[in-house]
Amino acid sequence: MRNNLQVRNLKEPEQGPEKEKKWIITICLIFLVLFLGIKVLVAAFLNAVPEGFFSLKASIAPVRTNSNTPELTLSPKVVENKNYHWLALPSVAPAPVDNPTTAEKVRLGKMLFFDKNLSADRSLACESCHKLYEFAGADGKPVATGINKQQGSRNSPTVWNTAFQRRLFWDGRAQSLEEQSLQPFTNPVEMGMASLEQVVLRVQEQPKYLAAFKRAFAEEHDITIEKIAQAIASFERTLITNDSPYDDFVRGKKTALSQQQLNGMALFAKTGCVHCHFGPNFSAASVFDSGLAFRIFPANSSRLVKKYGLSPSKDQNTVWRVPSLRNVALTGPWLHNGLIKELSEVVRIMAQAQLGRSHSRAFIWSGTTLDVLENPDLSDAQIGDIVAFLESLSSKKLSQIRGE
Ligand code: HEC
Ligand code: HEC
Structure with a gap:
């Protein structure tokens, strides 16, 4: 009895706090697990958000x-x-692997850039809105004037140094000069051509281009819209200040x-x-x-x-x-x-x-x-x-x- 009592007396006072300790440790562990779980979830969410999302927001x-x-x-x-x-x-602009810049391609691109025959009524060339010297590659007007004196909705940007831009147009919808160069031809308020095939025909009808394409593209010198785009882009890659x-x-x-x-x-x-x-x-x-x-x-x-x-x-x-x-x-x-x-x-x-x-x-x-x-x-x-x-x-x- 005495022994039992002693044992009980010795043990009992410690039983309460020990139980509490266990509870505290258990609660701490639960919180730790919850915290780690939330952290993992947040990290996964941040990874899933597209780049630039927060800077835009x-x-x-x-x-x-x-x-x-x-x-x-x-x-x-x-x-x-x-x-x-x-x-x-730099003094040289990078070019795509499939369209290296060559002097002959640049020369051909320049001819095309200045050619008014490539607009519906033969009144506008690329250069009409991108006056290389008079207006530093732009046109000095608030918005561009297309065929039949139509007013566009946007300002003509300069073509100088566009070779160093990886996005083109004010809204950046084109990703290369090649891609960009074909859009003005068929834009109804710019050069107004019915189709890109019509552009090819306007180039083919001029004898001077036969030799120029031959010099620029050697064996494969048939006149195509892709080559027209490549030549114009090559010329633009030399417009560096x-x-x-x-x-x-x-x-x-x-x-x-x-x-x-x-x-x-x-x-x-x-x-x-x-x-x-x-x-x-x-x-x-x-x-x-x-x-x-x-x-x-x-x-x-x-x-x-x-x-x-x-x-x-x-x-x-x-x-x-x-x-x-x-x-x-x-x-x-x-x-x-x-x-x-x-x-x-x-x-x-x-x-x-x-x-x-x-x-x-x-x-x-x-x-x-x-x-x-x-x-x-x-x-x-x-x-x-x-x-x-x-x-x-x-x-x-x-x-x-x-x-x-
Ligand atoms: C948060 C990004 C941002 C900052 C900061 C910024 N810009 Fe711009 N800037 C733009 C954008 C986008 C445009 C095109 C706006 C448009 O016309 O739609 C622009 C256009 C311009 C233009 C007109 C270009 C043209 O050809 O018409 C000038 C000049 C200019 N910024 C100068 C500045 C100067 C100087 C500062 C500092 C005081 C500045 N920017 C700060 C984003 C910025
Ligand atoms: C009627 C006037 C006009 C003609 C012609 C024209 N452009 Fe443009 N050009 C513009 C306007 C306006 C923009 C801006 C349009 C936009 O952002 O939506 C532009 C944009 C560009 C850009 C992008 C510049 C930049 O900073 O993003 C290039 C390069 C360009 N033109 C080259 C050409 C070429 C090559 C031709 C001929 C095939 C041509 N342009 C014909 C008015 C013209």
Whole structure:
């Protein structure tokens, strides 16, 4: 009895806490298992989400609080880019394996590019809307004028340096110069040809092309639409301007840029323009990069976005290929609809719409960090500096021809 009691007395006081301990350990284990399970699920979800999903979402803002408080905007990414690497443009553009660039193909492509017979009423060549020298590869008009003086809905972009873009057209729907070059022929508001077969016939009817195709394609010199596309693309691959003051500076000529242009260059990186306009061709859609080529525009609402009616209605495009900024000072009017006549106004719009710099406060979301920027609007002097920098991206040769 005594022994039993002793044993019981010794054991009993410890039984309560031990039981509790076991419970606590069990609960902890359950939580651990749940936590690991959720983590695995989240990781699996993130893997399944397509690349670029979050950066697109992040630029969808603005977030409105209520009508009395100012609009809060969520800007796409990064404010500071102190370590941005500036690069010059190479002098040779890459070509597809099945269409190596040769001098004869380039010569043939040039003939085709300048040939007005390849439009329905024989009034327009590619060069009519992409005036290589007079308008630095564009046409100086808000929107393109096709056959029968029809007005298109988009601005003619320059063809210079398009060889370095991996997405073409304002909405990036073409993936190579070969693919792009066939679309204008049958576009009813551009060259208006009934079919691509008709284009081949217009080429075949001209004796000068027989010899030119023979020289460019040797044995297999029958005139086909694929070869027409290959020749035009080869010619375009030679339209390169790497003779800008910017290129000179990056290659080591310290005096190539003015003080104001240097200020603008630093601001261009610091304010985040390089988030989208980066690399030697100043475009996220260039061959030097393989990331997301498109961005929502306008990403934020702002005074200027409203002023120019840039917010698209429901059926309109909101996602655009990031354009190159080379020769941009020579290719106005600007934007996909050619609505803006001053480069400074485009920079203001970009700062407001793409970087949220028009509000009393902007939130800069990098994907993992959140910064708050107070009074972020760029001053007129800063806009002037950025414009001066953009002017340094103009080819010296093309500027001279334009007398600028
Ligand atoms: C009537 C005017 C017109 C003619 C003619 C024309 N284009 Fe264009 N071109 C445009 C317009 C407008 C765009 C932009 C269209 C869009 O994005 O939807 C464009 C886009 C392009 C682009 C893409 C540039 C970029 O930055 O993405 C290239 C390259 C091009 N054209 C080459 C040609 C070639 C080659 C021809 C002849 C076969 C030609 N164009 C004929 C008006 C024209
Ligand atoms: C979030 C991405 C993004 C950022 C940041 C951005 N841009 Fe743009 N930029 C675009 C897109 C997309 C377009 C094409 C808009 C359109 O017309 O549809 C564009 C167009 C332009 C154009 C007009 C090009 C032309 O040929 O008409 C200029 C100039 C320009 N940007 C300069 C700048 C400057 C300067 C900054 C910094 C203040 C900047 N961008 C910041 C995406 C961006």
